[in-house]
Amino acid sequence: MTTSSAHPLDPLTEAEIARVREVLVAEGKVGPTTRFPSVLPVEPDKALVRSFTPGSTAPRRVRAVLLDVKTGVTQEAVVDAASGTLESFVDLDPADGRAPILFEEYDRCADLVRADPRWQAAMKRRGVDDWSLAFVAPLSPGSFEENFDNNRRYLRALTFLRDHVDDSPWAHPVEGLLAEVDLITGEVLQVVDEGDVPVPTEHGNYTGVAEPRTTLKPISITQPEGVSFTVEGSEVTWEGWKLRVGFNAREGLTLHRISFNGEPVLYRASMAEMVVPYGDPAPWRNWISYFDAGEYLLGKNANSLKLGCDCLGVIHYFDAAVADDHGNPITIPQVVCMHEEDYGVLWKHTNILTGASDVRRSRRLVVSFFSTIGNYDYGFFWYFYLDGTIELEAKATGVVFCGAGEESPYGAEIAPGLMAPVHQHLFCARLDTEVAGERNTVDEVDFARIPIGPANPRGNAFTSTTKVLETETDGARLADPLVGRTWVVRSADGTNRLGKPKAYQLVPKPGPTLLAQPEATVHGRAEFATKHLWVTKFDENERYPAGDYPNQHPGGAGLPGWVKQDESIVDEDIVLWHVFGPTHLPRPEDWPVMPVDYSGFMFRPLGFLDRNPALDLPDFSADKHCPPGQCGCSH
Incomplete structure (x- = not known):
């Protein structure tokens, strides 16, 4: 063993x-x-x-x-x-959901749909006699009971057209055509064919369609003396940071045993789940709610990264092994990219009495991977800063999912006859905290106005308030930017030189939580996305916020069930589950390929250190950037 x-x-x-x-x-x-x-x-x-x-x-x-x-x-x-x-x-038990979707099931579903006479008749009715270039897109079906036996393992499929092999299919959706396929029996359960919306004809190709600009000059990033980090196996050491890089087929990149200046911060960090629910009530899309980790597997769909494209600078890559559909190992080369990058000014001050100016530049260690799930591409970038801050940035790009037709309250026209529905990308990061020791507690900290009175005669005063999250039901929280709400994870065992608990502060960048109605099936299946924060007592069996098998799960698994135990989360081994991400009403500028949409959060020291840990940074500016005798910095 x-x-x-x-x-x-x-x-x-x-x-x-x-x-x-x-x-x-x-x-x-x-x-x-x-x-x-x-x-x-x-x-x-x-x-x-x-x-x-x-x-x-x-x-x-x-x-x-x-x-x-x-x-x-x-x-x-x-x-x-x-x-x-x-x-x-x-x-x-099938009632507990289905296993993730196999790669081979996409082809099986598409082949079954193409061979179905009802689908062929629907294509002919639209004037399409040659469907050799048609793209049948099999999609996770959600969990509904009105049209089929929910004991089946099945997929729903939409259809898109292509003008040639390299044509982007997402530009040519066949509106009103939906197929449902039983993957076990090989039956096409039904083909729904309604409406006569024209298929958009304008192409959506994004490479080789514009003359490259000549005004943008190259930027060269070099480290002539090498990198500042060291790697031994999966362990990375960099400027006070120590961590282990992991990878698995479901979550993709995982980080372990993260410490700063010799003290633990996080035992484990990962992107545990994400859900992409669509807000269009049309029958062709009202069931769409992809769980990209639990249904499709972020790690299995990860990209092999390329120098100069995905990563820039002096790069260290990690390969990863995953299993294919038959259980045989395959290696995804260069699946995790790690490098250092400049991040502007870290601290600066000009002494108004002497004129001396001191400035030090920030740098961060970047550990990242990309996963492509159908039309969307997701990058997950973990940043480690010289001041002890950790940041996770999710980058959503790729091609927006489209239907045909005019603009509606539920979607925007982004190209002639091409409608992109409103939707959400709700990510859930799992942070198994270990702030200065295993026993941690979370405080919710808000800013608060003080009423005018004897304690505030001029009305200018405000303060901060602290609420201790004592049990798991207390730990289900919403962010509130109007009061600057943050959550502070404090240690029961470690104190700083001021005698206060060592702590880290979760700083959210909140957007809307799940916007579906409570009666919607996606609400029950993705209830984790109804709060910005959940805090639970650590349990080794509680790994994924929507449960182990969200594919076709009817709902109620994961976080909403776990917190009903209402265990104490004071001075315990705890896990933070943080939900964030964009709610996206697509724009014409998102077509034909979407500029990155950024979202994320910071986890930064608050009394974890006794003073600014970056006072000892060297000043590289004197001998490299200042002409002789003209340096205005205090060297």
């Missing part, structure tokens, strides 16, 4: 994934119709991780989901990849 060849938090290797499959084959659990929707590491107990020393033994357990594509039976296995033993093997 143990191995001394890896740190317990290292990502899975190709050999380990292959070993998992070998064990299950030997146990008679794998047949010709068996597929592997997900293969994920099972992280070991925290006490074991904290006590681990190089050369000692560590468990390497793996959870694999097996789907029989002939019968629909789904099972979950836990395998010890080191000793080659099967620890557990259980059937999964």
Whole structure:
């Protein structure tokens, strides 16, 4: 059950994934119709991780989901990849949701739709006799009961056209055509064909369609003396920071054992889930609500990054191994990019008495990956700053999802005859905190006005108020920018030189939470997105805010169920779940490819340190930027 060849938090290797499959084959659990929707590491107990020393033994357990594509039976296995033993093997109840979508199921769904006479008749009715270039887009179906037996494993499919092989299909939606496919029986359950909206004809191609401008001069980023970080295996050390880089098929990039100046900050950080609900009531789109981590797998869909394009500068890349649909290992090369980048002024002051000016430039360590889910591309960038701040920035780009028709209250016309519906991208970051120790508490801090009176005779006073979040139901919170609301995670064990608890402050950049009505099925399935913050007591089985299997899940899994236990979250091992992201009414400027839409949050020290930790930064400006005798800085 143990191995001394890896740190317990290292990502899975190709050999380990292959070993998992070998064990299950030997146990008679794998047949010709068996597929592997997900293969994920099972992280070991925290006490074991904290006590681990190089050369000692560590468990390497793996959870694999097996789907029989002939019968629909789904099972979950836990395998010890080191000793080659099967620890557990259980059937999964379809009522608890379905396994993530297989890559091969996209092609299977599309082929079944293309062969259906009803779909072919719908295409002919629209004057399309040659559908060899038609793109049938299989999509996760949500969970509804009015039209089908919810015990099925199925996909819904919309149709788009192309003028040639390299044409962007998203520009040519076939409005009013919807197919539903049972992936197990191979039935096209129904084809809905209504309306006669013309298919938009203008192309949506975005490469090679404009002459490149010549006015923009190149920027060269060099580090002639090399980088400032060091990498040993999966462990990274940089300017007071220490962390481990992980990766799995579901969340993609994960970060572990994050510490600053020798003290712990976060035990684990990841993008645990995201939901993309659409606000258009048209029957072709009123069911759309993608769970891009739980249904599609962010890590399995991750990009291999390229120098000079995705990453600029002196780069360190991490490869990652994931399992394909048959449980065989594949490596995504250069899936995680890490580099340093300048970030402007960190601190500056000009002494008005002497005229001396001091300034130091900021720098940050960037750890990032990109995932492409259908038409959208998502970049997740973790930034580590010299002053102890951590930031997560989500970058949404790619091609907006479109229908055909005129502008409506639920969507905007972004090109002739092309309508892009309003929708949301709601991300949920999971922050397993370890601020100056395992025992943490969260305070909600607001600014508050003081009424005019003896304590505030001129009416100018304001202060801050603090509410302790004592139980898990208390920990379900909304942000409020009108009072500058932040959440402070303070230590029960560590104090600063002022005698106050060491702490980190979660600074949100809030937008709307889930806008669907409480009666909507997406509300029950994505209830995590109805709050900006949840705080729970750590439980190793509570990993994903919408539950383990959101695909076709009827709702109620994950955070809303967990918080009903209402456990104490005062001086406990706690987890913060932070929801953020844009609500998007597309613009013409978002077409044909969308400029990055940024969202995110900061997690910064508040009394965690005794003073500005960046006072010792060197001043690189004197000998490199100032002419002799003309330096105005205090060197």
